[in-house]
Amino acid sequence: MATTKAMPTALQLRLGRQLAVLRDGAxxxxxxxxxxxxxxxxxxxxxxxxxxxPKVMAVRPLLExxxxxxxxIADFMEQVKQANTAEWxxxxxxxxxxxxxxxxSLEGAASLIRAYEPHSIPxxxxxxxxxxxxxxxxxxxxSQTELERRVELVLERQRxxxxxxxxxxVLWVVMEETAVRKSVGGAAVMGPxxxxxxxxxxxxxxxxxxxxxxxxxxxxxxxxxxLFRFDTAPELPDNVYVDNLTGGEYLDExxxxxxxxxxxxxxxxxxxxxxxxxxxxxxxxxWAHPAASRRRTGSESEKRNGEVA
Numbered sequence: 001m002a003t004t005k006a007m008p009t010a011l012q013l014r015l016g017r018q019l020a021v022l023r024d025g026a027x028x029x030x031x032x033x034x035x036x037x038x039x040x041x042x043x044x045x046x047x048x049x050x051x052x053x054p055k056v057m058a059v060r061p062l063l064e065x066x067x068x069x070x071x072x073i074a075d076f077m078e079q080v081k082q083a084n085t086a087e088w089x090x091x092x093x094x095x096x097x098x099x100x101x102x103x104x105s106l107e108g109a110a111s112l113i114r115a116y117e118p119h120s121i122p123x124x125x126x127x128x129x130x131x132x133x134x135x136x137x138x139x140x141x142x143s144q145t146e147l148e149r150r151v152e153l154v155l156e157r158q159r160x161x162x163x164x165x166x167x168x169x170v171l172w173v174v175m176e177e178t179a180v181r182k183s184v185g186g187a188a189v190m191g192p193x194x195x196x197x198x199x200x201x202x203x204x205x206x207x208x209x210x211x212x213x214x215x216x217x218x219x220x221x222x223x224x225x226x227l228f229r230f231d232t233a234p235e236l237p238d239n240v241y242v243d244n245l246t247g248g249e250y251l252d253e254x255x256x257x258x259x260x261x262x263x264x265x266x267x268x269x270x271x272x273x274x275x276x277x278x279x280x281x282x283x284x285x286x287w288a289h290p291a292a293s294r295r296r297t298g299s300e301s302e303k304r305n306g307e308v309a
Contacts (some may be wrong), residue, residue: 007102008050010109010236011083013252016050017235018076019062023048036065056079060306088160095149102250103241104224108160110228113169114262117224118176120184121193123154125163125173125200125208130193131155133185160206172207174265180282181208191287194279201275209269210278227258 008016023033023044030041037043037058044062046052057079063073089096091106096104107113108125115122120134131154136147161169165210180197183190203207222244230236240251240258251258 007099007100007250009087009105010230010233011079012050012053013057013107013239014109014230014233014236015054015076015079015083016048019054019059020048021235022063022066022068028066029099033062033065037061053084055084056080077182088156089153092149092156093151095146095248098248099247104157106228106241107157107169107226108241109230110169110234112172112229112230113161114172114229114259115224115226116178116262116265117131117173119182119224120179121197122171122173122175124158124171125197125206126154127189127193127196128155128157129189130184133189137184168205170205170207172209172266174209174211174262174269176211177213177282180279181286187287187289191283194283194287196281198266198276198283201272201279208275209266209272211265211269212274212278225258227255227262245303283285 006192023030030044033039033044039058043052043058047054047058056077057091060073060077063076068076087108089101089102111145113124121130123131126134128151132147132151135150135154136142142150162171172211184193197208200206226241228241229238237252238255238259240255242249242251243257
């Protein structure tokens with residue numbers, strides 16, 4: 001069974017930041033806060049960086065030292081309780097990659113997600129069939145039970161960010177044209193998937209742009225990445241997740257380069273109002289007729305075989 005590496009959740013990061021803000025506002029140093037608790041200053045630092053879980057016995061005395069009101073302390077203690085309660089995605093520990101729990105937590109807490117997707121449809125916009133086909137390619141040795149668990153995780157992520165929320169997350173995605181042309185599961189899967197993208201692009205909280213092959217547009221050299229913004233938690237800075245072969249990297253500093261990269265790609269991609277027509281053209285060309293798609297795929301294979309011969 002897979003295990004997930006313990007990493008701070010969005011709420012734990014937020015509470016750590018709030019403690020740092022309160023300490024600074026009270027004019028207290030790490031050393032003074034540590035002396036009040038009778039611990040090493042490094043403990044206060046780790047608490048503020050969410051490298052350790054917040055505990056009531058440590059947090060309450062700090063809040064009192066920082067001059068927090070009774071109401072502030074009560075609210076903070078309730079959040080500490082929530083921060084130490086397992087989030088919904090803990091039920092998927094058997095299929096959740098190490099460290100990815102933090103991604104799912106940030107994703108669910110963000111008010112805005114901006115993402116660059118060079119190779120595939122982003123998980124939050126995938127149909128169930130597309131998710132199953134893509135995951136079966138990514139995990140060829142997975143059992144059917146494990147595969148279905150991974151698909152369920154994708155659908156739960158969508159529910160917690162988009163379909164199951166009163167105020168859905170704003171999702172702004174820039175995708176390479178490759179992502180909507182590359183066959184994942186064939187026309188029977190790709191047709192409905194493109195149709196869903198067309199429908200999603202009409203939603204007020206979904207902003208979808210395509211980087212056409214012909215545009216010669218800028219592409220991010222570092223590959224796929226996502227940026228999370230938290231308008232309801234101003235003490236939390238933007239967080240960036242950069243995907244790589246070893247499991248990804250989280251950044252909450254020096255994120256401006258990624259914002260600039262997204263801005264450049266957004267400026268060079270097809271405008272938002274063009275995306276539906278662009279997707280309809282690709283759907284009509286490639287995915288509307290499964291039989292025609294199979295003939296096209298077969299002729300391309302024959303051509304390649306002829307070239308090799």
